[in-house]
Amino acid sequence: xxxxxxxxxxxxxxxxxxxxxxxxxxxxxxxxxxxxxxxxxxxxxxxxxxxxxxxxxxxxxxxxxxxxxxxxxxxxxxxxxxxxxxxxxxxxxxxxxxxxxxxxxxxxxxxxxxxxxxxxxxxxxxxxxxxxxxxxxxxxxxxxxxxxxxxxxxxxxxxxxxxxxxxxxxxxxxxxxxxxxxxxxxxxxxxxxxxxxxxxxxxxxxxxxxxxxxxxxxxxxxxxxxxxxxxxxxxxxxxxxxxxxxxxxxxxxxxxxxxxxxxxxxxxxxxxxxxxxxxxxxxxxxxxxxxxxxxxxxxxxxxx
Amino acid sequence: xxxxxxxxxxxxxxxxxxxxxxxxxxxxxxxxxxxxxxxxxxxxxxxxxxxxxxxxxxxxxxxxxxxxxxxxxxxxxxxxxxxxxxxxxxxxxxxxxxxxxxxxxxxxxxxxxxxxxxxxxxxxxxxxxxxxxxxxxxxxxxxxxxxxxxxxxxxxxxxxxxxxxxxxxxxxxxxxxxxxxxxxxxxxxxxxxxxxxxxxxxxxxxxxxxxxxxxxxxxxxxxxxxxxxxxxxxxxxxxxxxxxxxxxxxxxxxxxxxxxxxxxxxxxxxxxxxxxxxxxxxxxxxxxxxxxxxxxxx
Numbered sequence: 001x002x003x004x005x006x007x008x009x010x011x012x013x014x015x016x017x018x019x020x021x022x023x024x025x026x027x028x029x030x031x032x033x034x035x036x037x038x039x040x041x042x043x044x045x046x047x048x049x050x051x052x053x054x055x056x057x058x059x060x061x062x063x064x065x066x067x068x069x070x071x072x073x074x075x076x077x078x079x080x081x082x083x084x085x086x087x088x089x090x091x092x093x094x095x096x097x098x099x100x101x102x103x104x105x106x107x108x109x110x111x112x113x114x115x116x117x118x119x120x121x122x123x124x125x126x127x128x129x130x131x132x133x134x135x136x137x138x139x140x141x142x143x144x145x146x147x148x149x150x151x152x153x154x155x156x157x158x159x160x161x162x163x164x165x166x167x168x169x170x171x172x173x174x175x176x177x178x179x180x181x182x183x184x185x186x187x188x189x190x191x192x193x194x195x196x197x198x199x200x201x202x203x204x205x206x207x208x209x210x211x212x213x214x215x216x217x218x219x220x221x222x223x224x225x226x227x228x229x230x231x232x233x234x235x236x237x238x239x240x241x242x243x244x245x246x247x248x249x250x251x252x253x254x255x256x257x258x259x260x261x262x263x264x265x266x267x268x269x270x271x272x273x274x275x276x277x278x279x280x281x282x283x284x285x286x287x288x289x290x291x292x293x294x295x296x297x298x299x300x301x302x303x304x
Numbered sequence: 305x306x307x308x309x310x311x312x313x314x315x316x317x318x319x320x321x322x323x324x325x326x327x328x329x330x331x332x333x334x335x336x337x338x339x340x341x342x343x344x345x346x347x348x349x350x351x352x353x354x355x356x357x358x359x360x361x362x363x364x365x366x367x368x369x370x371x372x373x374x375x376x377x378x379x380x381x382x383x384x385x386x387x388x389x390x391x392x393x394x395x396x397x398x399x400x401x402x403x404x405x406x407x408x409x410x411x412x413x414x415x416x417x418x419x420x421x422x423x424x425x426x427x428x429x430x431x432x433x434x435x436x437x438x439x440x441x442x443x444x445x446x447x448x449x450x451x452x453x454x455x456x457x458x459x460x461x462x463x464x465x466x467x468x469x470x471x472x473x474x475x476x477x478x479x480x481x482x483x484x485x486x487x488x489x490x491x492x493x494x495x496x497x498x499x500x501x502x503x504x505x506x507x508x509x510x511x512x513x514x515x516x517x518x519x520x521x522x523x524x525x526x527x528x529x530x531x532x533x534x535x536x537x538x539x540x541x542x543x544x545x546x547x548x549x550x551x552x553x554x555x556x557x558x559x560x561x562x563x564x565x566x567x568x569x570x571x572x573x574x575x576x577x578x579x580x581x582x583x584x585x586x587x588x589x590x591x592x593x594x595x596x597x598x599x600x601x602x
Contacts, residue, residue, distance in 0.1 A: 017427075021426035028416075042453075280446070
C-alpha cells in the first residue's frame with residue numbers, strides 16, 4: 001500500500017523514470033532474486049536441516065554447526081585453507097607490486113614482459129593445474145630437475161603431505177599477472193611531480209616507495225588483497241584437478257571448498273554442506289570487514 | 305690564492321665523483337632491473353616450454369632423468385590422437401555451444417542493467433545499485449547447493465541450461481564495468497535525442513550501444529574466457545561424458561589415460577589454451593584496458 005502511495009506521490013517525470021529504470025534492470029532483478037537472494041536464504045535454511053538429497057529436508061537445529069567443530073576433516077580443511085591464504089595472498093601482493101614496479105621503471109620491451117606475466121592469469125585453470133602437476137612430478141618433473149642444478153634435492157611436492165600446500169602456493173604465483181596489470185595501471189597514475197618533489201626533499205628510493213608510491217596506490221592494493229583473499233578462501237579447481245577431488249595426500253590439500261563439494265556430491269549431505277557454505281561465507285565477510293577497518297588508517301583515498 | 309685554487313679543485317673532483325657515483329648506481333639499477341625481469345620471465349615461461357615439450361614426447365621419454373627438452377623424434381601424432389581419440393573435438397564443440405549463447409546473454413543483459421543504473425534517473429537507484437555491488441562478495445559456494453537442487457527439480461541436470469540461463473540475467477561485475485563506461489558518455493547525447501522524440505530504448509540501442517563497443521567487447525571477451533575456462537559449473541551439472549566441456553574433458557583424461565600417457569594430456573592442454581592465446585593477441589588492448597577499468601576506477 002505504502003509503495004503505491006509513494007508512487008503516486010512522485011512527480012510525472014520521476015514516475016516515468018522509475019518505470020523505465022526498472023524495465024532496464026528487469027533481467028538483473030530476476031537473476032538477483034532467482035540466483036542470489038532465494039538460494040542464499042534457502043542455503044541458510046538447509047544449514048539447519050538433515051538433507052540427503054533424495055529425501056526432503058528435516059530440521060535438526062544447530063546440529064550441523066556443532067558437528068563442524070568436532071569433525072576433524074572439516075578442521076583440517078579450515079587449517080589448510082588458512083595456511084594457503086596466509087601465504088598465497090601476501091606473496092601475491094608483494095610479488096605483484098614488485099613486478100609492477102619493475103615494469104614501471106622505463107623498461108624496454110614492456111608489452112612483451114606484460115604479456116609474459118599476464119597470459120597465465122587467463123589460461124584455463126585446469127590447464128595450469130595439469131601442467132604444474134606434471135612439473136611437480138618427482139620422477140620426471142622439471143622443478144626438481146631445476147632444483148638439482150643448484151644442488152637441492154627436491155621434495156615429493158603433491159605427493160608429500162608436508163610439501164603439497166607449498167606446491168599450491170608456488171603455483172598460485174604463476175597467476176599473479178592479472179594483479180600486476182592492475183598495479184601497473186595504478187602506478188602509472190601516480191603523479192610524477194609527487195615523486196620528483198620527494199626526490200628534491202632528499203628522499204632515497206626506498207623512502208620514496210614507502211612514503212609516496214605505496215600510499216598513492218593503497219586503494220588498489222586493498223582491492224587486490226580483498227579479491228585475492230576471497231579467491232584464496234574458495235580455492236577449488238586447482239586442487240580438484242590435481243588430486244582428483246580427494247584433497248590428498250592425507251587430506252593435506254583438503255580445502256574448505258573441496259570438503260564442501262565432497263559433502264554435497266560424494267556423501268550427499270546437502271544440509272551439512274550448506275552449514276559449511278555459511279561458515280565459509282561468514283569467514284569471508286569477517287575478513288573483508290577486518291581488512292576495511294584496518295586499512296581505514298592505512299589507505300589513502302585523496303589520490304583522486 | 306693557492307688555497308682557493310685547491311678548494312676549487314677539490315670541489316671539482318668531488319663533483320665528478322658524485323656524478324660517476326650516480327651513473328654507477330643508475331647503471332647497476334638498470335642491470336639489476338633486467339636481471340630481475342629475466343629471472344621472473346623464466347619462471348613464467350617455464351611451464352609453457354614444459355607443456356609444449358611434453359606434448360611432443362613419446363611415452364618412454366616422459367619419466368627420464370635428466371628430463372628431455374626436445375623430444376626425438378617430435379611426435380605430432382599426440383595432437384591427432386588427442387583431437388580424435390580423446391574426444392577433444394567434441395569437447396570444443398560442446399564448449400562453444402555453451403560459450404556463444406553466454407556471450408550474447410552477458411552483453412545484452414548487462415548492457416540493459418548498466419544503462420538502467422547509469423543513464424536513467426529514478427528514485428532509489430543508488431540504493432539498488434548498492435545491492436548489486438553487495439552481491440559481488442557473495443561467494444558462489446553459498447548459493448550453489450540450493451541452485452543445484454532447483455535445477456535438479458527442473459530436470460536441468462545434464463543439460464547446458466544451468467550454465468547458460470544465468471548469464472542472461474546479468475552479473476554484478478559486468479554491470480559495474482559497463483556502468484562506469486556509460487556514465488562517462490556525455491549526457492547531451494541522450495538529451496538531444498530525447499528532444500527529437502526518441503524513446504529510451506531507442507537511445508540505448510541506437511546511440512549508447514554503438515558508442516560502448518569497446519566496453520561491450522571487454523564483457524564479451526571476459527565472458528567467453530569465463531565460459532571456456534569454467535570447471536566448477538560443468539563439473540556439478542554435467543554427468544554424461546558426451547556433454548563434457550574442454551576443461552572438464554581434459555581434467556578427466558587424467559583418470560582415463562593416466563600418467564604414462566601424459567603427452568596426450570599435454571597435447572590436449574595446449575589445444576585448450578590455444579584459443580585463449582589467439583584471442584589475447586588479437587584483442588590485447590581490450591584486455592589490458594578492461595582489466596584496468598575493472599580494478600581501478602572503484
